[in-house]
Amino acid sequence: MSTSPTQAGAHPFDGPSVRIGALVPLTRPGWVEAGRHLLAGLELGVREVNDAGGIGGRPLELLVRDTAADPQRAAQAVQELAGEGVVALAGEYHSVVARTVAASADAAGLPYLCTSAVLDALTEEPTPWVARLCPAQSHSWRVFADFLLGAGHRRIAVVTQPSVYWAAGTGILRKYLAAHGGSVTELDAGALSPAALNDELARQGATALLLLVGQPEPAVPIVRSVRGDARLAGVLIGAPAGQPEFAGWAELLGEDGAGVPFLRYLPEQLGPLGARVEAQLRERLGEEPSFVAFEGYDTVAVLAEVLRSHGTDRASVAGAWPRVAVEGTRGRISFSRAPGGSVWQWAWPPVQVVDRDPAAPGRFRLLHTG
Structure with a gap:
């Protein structure tokens, strides 16, 4: 499944698309409601990036894979997406699946921005390839x-x-x-x-x-x-x-x-960006957006800033985790090594x-x- 990089009235592009692999639970036994909200946020973020001119004049494209909460299926998806030239991975809601994705991404040298999985031990050993947007479970x-x-x-x-x-x-x-x-x-x-x-x-x-x-x-x-x-x-x-x-x-x-x-994981009151995104997510979903939808949008905002500022090769993306600072829907996002953590962590989103x-x-x- 691929989300088209072009929309009606979008900016004209030059060059091939910049691809991000999105891992989302869309069928049972996965938590389908969470997957639907996560994907809505990711897709809205991609649309807005492309409406603003993409990544250096190239469109951003989302290649979506349904994990169905299955770690083995997710590991296979990581290999497929790596072969299809994605510059980074994003998403996943279930912690046990995200842990497999993180290990697979680390082994493949593929940057992974984990959107919604909170398990502290996302990787067994410290890795430069993985960052996390949601808070750690222990926090x-x-x-x-x-x-x-x-x-x-x-x-x-x-x-x-x-x-x-x-x-x-x-x-x-x-x-x-x-x-x-x-x-x-x-x-x-x-x-x-x-x-x-x-x-x-x-x-x-x-x-x-x-x-x-x-x-x-x-x-x-x-x-x-x-x-x-x-x-x-x-x-x-x-x-x-x-x-x-x-x-x-x-x-x-x-x-x-x-x-x-x-x-x-929302603030007591959304700022102007959050309020605007909330209205658009509500329209896409036909219901009140969950915090998971905001996590999806913020994930794309972070990756787009990294790709624009630091380049589209995988090593540059991973090397940018500690240097990126982005205004997200729920606050300013930056990454550090939380004590005892093995991945780059936004410390901390509002709880x-x-x-x-x-x-x-x-x-x-x-x-x-x-």
Whole structure:
């Protein structure tokens, strides 16, 4: 799949296109809603770059590959895109897939700007080829833990599925909360039915249950079950990975899906660029754009600046990570080596804890910032 570099009324171009490979989950079992928003942001960014004259008079072209949340499929896509002459890779939402993409890009000497995957250990060893736009999990999930503590929650239960990402999140929460007098109990979504999960929550006396599981299954049935159990009326349900961000959550759960705090990466108020992009993304998507759509747009903004200022060969792109500074939709973007990190990192994007307002589930409430 390729996004055409030309649009109606676009600037006339000279020379072949400058190609970026985009890795996006567009089919199940990937998180399709997130993939759709990510691609909308990437495509809008490319259109605006080309409307402004492209890259040195050459059009920017997006070569899109559907990862379907499959690491092997993503690795194959990296090899294909490298052979098709892309100057850089962008995208991916799922951390386990992005980790494979980062390793493949590093081995191929191909710059990769990771858009939305937060797993700290994106690569095993430090690499000059990979940069990341979204915050590291250890940063943003500590913000979520601060929200829990501030709201008076010390006894936390997490319901999990097997995954490097969920395991890392559980470890971050457990360590941080323990240092502040809290505790985390882990419940296996595969071993417990929703009814049995309710019994465990009631027995343990947890005041908050965090959903470290896939959406819609098993997250939706778990929420319905907890909401319907009078014993658990005071239990906060949270979803740090952001499941309630997308419209599908509200469509499936209605009022039951409100009041579920989650992380998103937007400022309290968008500036002029962010507001303009928000309106255009809303038009493209037919709904309110998620933070993932803004991440997609900002990814192209960064790559376009790198390509214009530092050249279009792969080594020059990778060498520019520590020197680029771009005004994005959510703030000024630059990259550094975060302590303990193995990739170039924007430290840090804005982090919010929000939920859907129980009085109007289509509206978001800001609960905490970090």
